[in-house]
Structures are given as structure tokens and as C-alpha cells.
Amino acid sequence: MGMTTAVNPVEPLLRSERMPHLWCPGCGIGTTVNCFARALERSKLPLDKVAVVSGIGCTGRVAGYINLDSFHTTHGRAIPFATGLKLANPDLTVAVYSGDGDLISIGGNHFIHAARRNVDIKVICVNNFIYGMTGGQVAPTTPLGAVATTAPYGSFERPFNLPFLAESSGAVYVARWTAYHVQHIAHSMTEALRKKGFSFIEILAPCPTLYQRRNKLGDGLDTMRYYKERSVIKNGASTRDLDLDFQGEITVGKFVDVERPTLQETMDRLYRQRLEDRYFGWRQP
Amino acid sequence: MNLVHADPKTVLTGAHFMDGNHAACEGAIAAGANFAAGYPITPSTEIVERFAARAPLVGATFLQMEDELASSIAILGAAWGGAKSFTVTSGPGFSLMMEHIGFAAMTETPSVFVDVQRGGPSTGLPTLPAQADMMQARWGSHGDYEIIALSPSSPQECFDVMIDAFNFAERYRNPVFVMMDESVGHMTEKVVIPSADRVLLVPRRYTCLPPSEYLPFKPSPDGIPEMARMGQGYHFHVTGLTHDASGYPAINAQTQQELLSRLVGKIRNDADKIARAEERQIEDARIVLVAYGITARVALRAVQLAREERIPAGLLRPIVVWPFPEKRIRELAGQAKAFIVVEMNQGQIVHEVERGVAGRARTVLVPHAGGAVHRPEAILEVIREVAQWA
Ligand SMILES: Cc1ncc(C[n+]2csc(CCOP(=O)(O)OP(=O)(O)O)c2C)c(N)n1
Ligand code: SF4
Ligand SMILES: [Mg+2]
Numbered sequence: 001m002g003m004t005t006a007v008n009p010v011e012p013l014l015r016s017e018r019m020p021h022l023w024c025p026g027c028g029i030g031t032t033v034n035c036f037a038r039a040l041e042r043s044k045l046p047l048d049k050v051a052v053v054s055g056i057g058c059t060g061r062v063a064g065y066i067n068l069d070s071f072h073t074t075h076g077r078a079i080p081f082a083t084g085l086k087l088a089n090p091d092l093t094v095a096v097y098s099g100d101g102d103l104i105s106i107g108g109n110h111f112i113h114a115a116r117r118n119v120d121i122k123v124i125c126v127n128n129f130i131y132g133m134t135g136g137q138v139a140p141t142t143p144l145g146a147v148a149t150t151a152p153y154g155s156f157e158r159p160f161n162l163p164f165l166a167e168s169s170g171a172v173y174v175a176r177w178t179a180y181h182v183q184h185i186a187h188s189m190t191e192a193l194r195k196k197g198f199s200f201i202e203i204l205a206p207c208p209t210l211y212q213r214r215n216k217l218g219d220g221l222d223t224m225r226y227y228k229e230r231s232v233i234k235n236g237a238s239t240r241d242l243d244l245d246f247q248g249e250i251t252v253g254k255f256v257d258v259e260r261p262t263l264q265e266t267m268d269r270l271y272r273q274r275l276e277d278r279y280f281g282w283r284q285p
Numbered sequence: 286m287n288l289v290h291a292d293p294k295t296v297l298t299g300a301h302f303m304d305g306n307h308a309a310c311e312g313a314i315a316a317g318a319n320f321a322a323g324y325p326i327t328p329s330t331e332i333v334e335r336f337a338a339r340a341p342l343v344g345a346t347f348l349q350m351e352d353e354l355a356s357s358i359a360i361l362g363a364a365w366g367g368a369k370s371f372t373v374t375s376g377p378g379f380s381l382m383m384e385h386i387g388f389a390a391m392t393e394t395p396s397v398f399v400d401v402q403r404g405g406p407s408t409g410l411p412t413l414p415a416q417a418d419m420m421q422a423r424w425g426s427h428g429d430y431e432i433i434a435l436s437p438s439s440p441q442e443c444f445d446v447m448i449d450a451f452n453f454a455e456r457y458r459n460p461v462f463v464m465m466d467e468s469v470g471h472m473t474e475k476v477v478i479p480s481a482d483r484v485l486l487v488p489r490r491y492t493c494l495p496p497s498e499y500l501p502f503k504p505s506p507d508g509i510p511e512m513a514r515m516g517q518g519y520h521f522h523v524t525g526l527t528h529d530a531s532g533y534p535a536i537n538a539q540t541q542q543e544l545l546s547r548l549v550g551k552i553r554n555d556a557d558k559i560a561r562a563e564e565r566q567i568e569d570a571r572i573v574l575v576a577y578g579i580t581a582r583v584a585l586r587a588v589q590l591a592r593e594e595r596i597p598a599g600l601l602r603p604i605v606v607w608p609f610p611e612k613r614i615r616e617l618a619g620q621a622k623a624f625i626v627v628e629m630n631q632g633q634i635v636h637e638v639e640r641g642v643a644g645r646a647r648t649v650l651v652p653h654a655g656g657a658v659h660r661p662e663a664i665l666e667v668i669r670e671v672a673q674w675a
Contacts, residue, residue, distance in 0.1 A: 015522075018533060048518040053362070064522055064533065069515050071365065072524035072534075073358065074388050080322075080355035084362030084370070085515075087346050088320050092366070092516055113351040271341040280294065280344045 010037030013047070015067045022061060026220025028179035028205025029059050029126050033066070035182050036097070036124065039189030040068075050093045050193070053082040055102035058132035058207075059125075062097040076106030079114045082121045090264055093122070093193060100127040100141040104160055108140070115169035115198045120262040122192045122199045125162065128207035136210030143246035147214045164239040166200040167256050173199035174239060174256035179206060180227035181252060188254060197262050204250065217247070286456070291315050291484035295343040298480045305443040305469040306331035308476045309399060310339070312447025313371055315484050318397070319345040320368035322356035324378055327411045328467040329401035332373040357382035361394045365523065366515060367489075369451055371397035376405045379418055379425070386460050387426030388525045390548060393458035393502070393510065395489065397450045398422075402466040404655035414467035415655030416578055417630035422462045423607050429545055431552035433559055434462035434607035436577040440474045446604065448484060453559065455487040457551055458509050464606065466629065468579040468658055496520065503530035508551040556608040563602040566592065570599025572668060572675050573617050575638050576627040577603050579658055584627045587664035596672045606634065614641030622675035627651045627664055647671070 014037060023029050040047060047068060054063035056075035063070040069092075073081045078096045086094045096103075103111055103125050114121065130148055131137040138148035141162070142155040163174045173195050175188040185203055192199035206212055206223035217223060227250065235253040242251050261269070271279045296315045303311070310332045313321070321340070323333035333347065340347040346368075350356040353374055360370035374382060379400045389396045402418050404410025422434050433453045435446040446463055454461040492499050492511040501521040502510045510530075513519035526534040527541045552559070565585055567573065572591070576584035581602040591598040601617065603610050614624070614637075623646055626635040635650040642648050651667050653659050 048520075049516045051515065064524065067520050069520055070522045071362075072522070072526065073361075074384055074525060077354060077358045077385070080350060080359045081362035083348070083350075083355075084320065084322060084359035084364075084368075085366040086362075087348065087359075088363035088366030088368035088370070089515055109351050110355055113355070267346075275341055279341050281341075 010034060010041065013037040013040055013067050015065055018065055021065055023058060024209045026206060026208040027058070028128065028203070028207070028220070029062065031179045031182060032124070032126055032185060032203050032205060033062055035185040036066070036189055038186045039193055042186070042190045043193040045093055045193060049091055050095065051085060053078045053085065053094060053096050055098040055107060056133065057099035057102045059097065059099035060102055060133070076102055077110065078102065079107055079110040079121070079123065083114055083119050086119060086121055087264065094120070095122045095124060095193070097124045099132065100125055100129070101131045101139045104162065104165070105140045112165070112169040115166055115171045115200070117263040118170055118172060118197045118260055120196055120198070120264060123201070124189065125200070125202050126205050127162065127202050128205050128211055130207050130211040132207045132210055136214060143244055145246045146211070149214070159244065161239070161243045162202045163200070163242050163255050167239040170198065170260070171200045171256060172197035172258050172260050175254040176202040176204070176242065177252050178204040178227035178231055178250060180224050180231065184252070191257070197260060286487060288485040289488050291317060291481040291486055293481035296481040296484060297478050299478060301476045301478065302473055303440060303476050304331070304471050304473045305437065305440040305465060306401065306471065307335050308440040309443040309447050309463065309465065310335040311478060312444035313397070313451070314339055314343055314345070315444070315478065316448045316451035317369045317486055318371050318451065320360065320363035320370035321345070321372060322348050322350050322359040322363070322370070323373045324350055324353045324356050326375045326378045328403055328470050329373045329375045329399065331470070332399060332401070353378035353381035354385070357385035357398070358388070360396055361385060361389055361392070364394045364396055369395070371399060373399040373401070375401050375403050376409060376418060377407070379421060383425040386432070387428055387430060389460040390426070390430035390432065391525050392523050393548070394460070395454040395458050396460045397447070397454050397463065398460060399463045399465065401470040402464065410656050412467065413656040414579065414658065415629050416464070416466055416580060417633065417655060419464060419606060419630065419633045422464055429549060431549050432460055432462060432607055433457065433552065433605065434464050435561070435604055436464045436606045437469055437604070438578050438581045438602065439469065440472060440476045442604070443469060444476055444478060448486070449561070452487040455489055457555070458490070458512070459552065462607070464578065466578050500530045501532040502528060504547055508547055508554070552608060557612065559605055559608060560610050560613070561604040562610055562613065563604060565600040565602070567599035567601060567617070569597050571620070571622045572596065572598040572625060572671055573621045573623070574598060574600045574625045574627060574664070575603070575634070576600065577606055577634070580627050580629050583659045583661050584664055586661040587668060590661060590665045591668045591672070594669070596668055598668055609634070609637040611637065611641040614638055615643070618642045618645040621646050623647045623649060623671045625649045625651060625664070625667055625671060627659060629653045629655050629658065647675070
């Protein structure tokens, strides 16, 4: 968001009074936020009806910079908060914006269950392969062999393949991009915002301060170069084949875009069937 | 404060025989609860089972979540979405909810947590009663905050205090606790549910200011900020970080001081207004029993037995346990020679009584490890002993 200028059309969507933001120079999170602001514009959604929910982490601070109703919740629990919010106020479009550690480690159980239920929320995960906010510890996304403060000799755990996890849990929309692919990110975010059901976008993004530095991978720009050189767009690829290796090839694209009734639709239909005119539908608060 | 009537469509007016868990559920529905999330745990489950059945008939939503971490924050998301929401659990689940109790306190989210207490620690006695989570309700989440907790001693009161709990939650924008126990939850008695026009509810405090003038955490004169409706262009921000009136994080000692003194003060300063207690034969009592929840009923029996022996005993039964009725204890310490605290734990509320008494009378604990209620005779024994010197 350091790139934001007075003429930037996304400016009204950001909280200018909160600038400068707290992200490091070269951090990829701000880039994704710019894409999100553009997607909000393009989605043509009534913006007052869009809410952003974050967990805790560097990415978790996104909610505080987007000029919409926004919630900075607890570590790992953005998804169940968003689930309650969406069920209580079905008119809202609810986006969850958080980090890989937040959504997939401490929040992993909520992630798979919300996907299984097909809660109508849009989950944006900034995957920097690391716990940024707490100083660079190993995450369930850290590539095998990559160094982190709590994995000083390299991570010895197999990381999650997030698109595969999302699809097998039930997500109806799954995409992965890197912070280099700004046009694609904005396009996928627009699609997700307009799609009904649990939508998931993974964005690989540099954390130059911790991940890149500890692994001697240069700065944010070097990482962008890596993304550019080693990314291969394979829309519709099987999510099974999307494992990430340390500095290896990155498959990006939109992998899943299917229709499935949402939690609310299923609930509603069942109540209607079983209770007929005794069903007293949700009273909008 | 403007009160509104309950919705007649939701209130099961009439005389019923039901247990405390079912009554608590009906109390919540009568109070206008239209969202609940929970995770099954004995001995609390009947409350959400009933809510799951009733929800689609009364315009409410129930979701069984993947765990108590999820249910305790789903209700907070729902509350911000506009719902009146609650969750229900017992000891192990209550332990998992603690982080979100602090989040609810910090973000001033109206919410109700029901804990049907069972024996602990750990898995303890899943099917048997205890009152050993009283301090956990008060102090269980990290950091400084204040809560309100009610303790019903009959199925009727389970219904009644649920309405109070929702009203307090809205009035103070705070997490409120209904501290039941297995005995009260599973005991069946007559429960009279009044007509909807006799159930008075505190509506949510929504702002009338336009978005340009609204600050989400700017306190009203009574110290409590007004909420904004979602989706109306207020673009408000809510965070569990220390925040100023704007709602944005402000990580410094001064903001922390201002916020904390307001959060704590809004409950502490109103403790007398929140207080609710039943007193039995207290006027001439030289021995005051203090007991709450199911234990108060056994203690009352002991008081009656003592009176038969001409021992001047009485009972103070706090219905609101937190904030603790310290002032009333202080007053009674002027007349009583001794306080006997009867509770189904190894000594929790007794410390509050001791603090209020401040050495002006003796305080004696009659503990119980849980699994069964006290025997009135065992309490009578202690009363007799104390009467020797009181
Ligand atoms: C319950 C709890 N445990 C631990 C923490 C500390 N903590 C804050 S952020 C974070 C990890 C964030 O990592 P990620 O979600 O990947 O976000 P990033 O900072 O990388 O964007 C942790 C462990 C916390 N706030 N709460
Ligand atoms: S620590 Fe890493 S993730 Fe956090 S702001 Fe800095 S670069 Fe970004
Ligand atoms: Mg991360």
C-alpha cells in the first residue's frame, strides 16, 4: 500500500487515516490488499454490505486498513466469527483475510469445517510460509528444508497443500496466485466475492524480513523475480498436484469453480421440507 | 431505559413441568435469543438440543460447531451481525472458551455463556454436579475485566435468569454468565412462563448518529458506547487490541488505562443496580449462611432445622454472584457473629465473603467435592458448632 497515491481509485476503500501501515518494506501483504480493493470495486457489490474479518498476524492487520465494517478477532478464529456473522446477517458479503498460520495451523479445524459446510464466506490466505508477526517461526506451510527460528536446521515437516486441503474439504472455489500475479489475484478475488459458497484464494507473498532473509533469498524484489520465473499457470489443474517445494516450481491458477448449495440454502430447504408452514424463517435483525 | 416486550410468537406461555436445562432454553428464546452455537457436553446438552428443535419455529438459527473455540466466537460474530446470541457448555468446554470471553469483554460484545457445572478438574464427573467453576467464570480469561454471573437454584429460576442475563448483556455490552449445575439442570419442577407482554427486554443500544459523527467506542454518559448496525455505511472497526474511541488499535499505556478503567468501571460502579439476592430469616440472624444455586436449597433446609432448635440462623442467597454482593455482606457483618459459606467446591466464594466480613465476624466454609449435593444434616452440624460460640 506504499504504492497508494492520491489518484489511486482504490483510495476510498482504504483507511487513509491509518497510514502509514505497519508492514515492512517489500512485504507482499500490501500488494494483495491493493488487489482486494480493486476487486471490491469491480465486483459491483454494494460496498456497505461487505465485511472483512481477520485473525491475528501481520496479515490479520488487513481488517484494520480496509474501509468497511471490519473485525480483527482472535488467533485462528476468524472463520467461526465470520460464520456467526454471516448466519446472523445473510445480506452481508463476508470476506476472511488472514495468514497461513492463522487460518491453517491454529484455525485449521475451523477451515475444513467451514469448507465442508459450505459457509458462504470468501477466505483469502496470504501464505508467506512463516509466522510473520511473532518473528519467523515454522508454520504448517513452511517448505521442507526451509529455515525458521524454531526450525533452525530447516523444517523437517511436510507442509500442507492448501488448494488440495480446501477442495477436499468442500470449497466451491479454489485458486492460488503469487504476489507477482496482481491482475490474476484481483480477478480471482472479484470472482470469489461474487460467488456463493466457501471460496478460497491462496496468495504466496514475500516476507522479506523473516522468511526470505533467514533463507538467504534476497529481498522482496528477488522474490518477485522467483515468482515470475518459476510460476506456471495451470487453470483447472488437479489440486492433488500442487505441493510446493523449497524454491521449486509454483503451480498457480484457478483450480475449482463448482456449484453446491450453501449452508444457509441447505438449512433453509430442509426446514421448509420438514416443517412446512410451521417454519418461521430467519428474522433479519 | 426503554424496555420492549418479548415476541409472543416465541414465548411458550403457560405452566410446564420441565427441567432446568429446558427452562433455560425457553428463557433464552423468550429473551429474544435468535442465535446459538454449541458443542455437545454433558450435562448441558439438552439446552442446545431443545434450541435446535425450537430455532426454526421461532426465527432463530442454531449451529453445532466443531468445538467450543468455534462456538464461543461464532456467537460473537452473530452478535455483531445483529443477533442476540448465546452458547452453552460445561467445564471442559468452558475452559476452551476462555479466550473469547476476554475478546467479548474487550470488544464489548453482548453475549451470554451458560455453564452447567459438573465435577472437575479435567473430565471429572461428567454426569454429576459441582459449583467449582465460579472463579473460572470470574477470572478465567487473561487480563483484567469484569463480568456478570447469575446462579439459578430452580428450573423456574433457570428461565427467569436467562432473561436477566440477556438484559444485562445488552445493557452493559458485556459477556454474562449463567452458572447452573447438573442438579438444577436436570431437576424437573413446575415452570411458569409468563405471557410475552410480561417479559421485558432491553433492546440493543444502536446509535442514532450518522456515520460521519459516530465513534464506535466513544462512551455514552453512562460509560457504555452505542453500537452501529452492520451494513449501513458506518465502516466501523472492532479489535481485541487495546483501542481508543475510534475503535482502532492504540498500543500505549494511556489508552490502556482509559479503556480498562471504563471496562471495569461500567460493571463495578453499577454493582448495586445489578445485585440480586434472596434473603431468608435474615432479620434477627446471628449466623448467616451464604449459598447459591442448588446448594442454597439444601442450606435453607439446614436453616429451618436450626431454627427448630432455636438457633438464629438465616440465609443469604446471591442470585447475581458476580459482581459479588460485598456491600450486603459488609452490612450483615454488623449484626452477625458468623458466616457459614456452603458451596460445592473446595472454597471459592468463601474468599469473597471473608473479604466483605473483613474480620468483623467468623467465616466458616462447608465445602463439598461435588458429585452430590450437601446433606442438610451435615450443614446443621456446622451451624450447631458455630452456635456454641456465636
Ligand atoms: C492463541 C494465540 N496463540 C499465539 C498467538 C501469537 N501469534 C500471533 S500472530 C501468530 C502467527 C501469525 O502467523 P500467520 O497467520 O502466518 O500471519 P503472518 O504474520 O505471517 O501474516 C502467532 C502465533 C496469539 N496471538 N494467540
Ligand atoms: S514481518 Fe514479514 S509478513 Fe510481517 S510485515 Fe514484515 S515482511 Fe510482512
Ligand atoms: Mg504467515
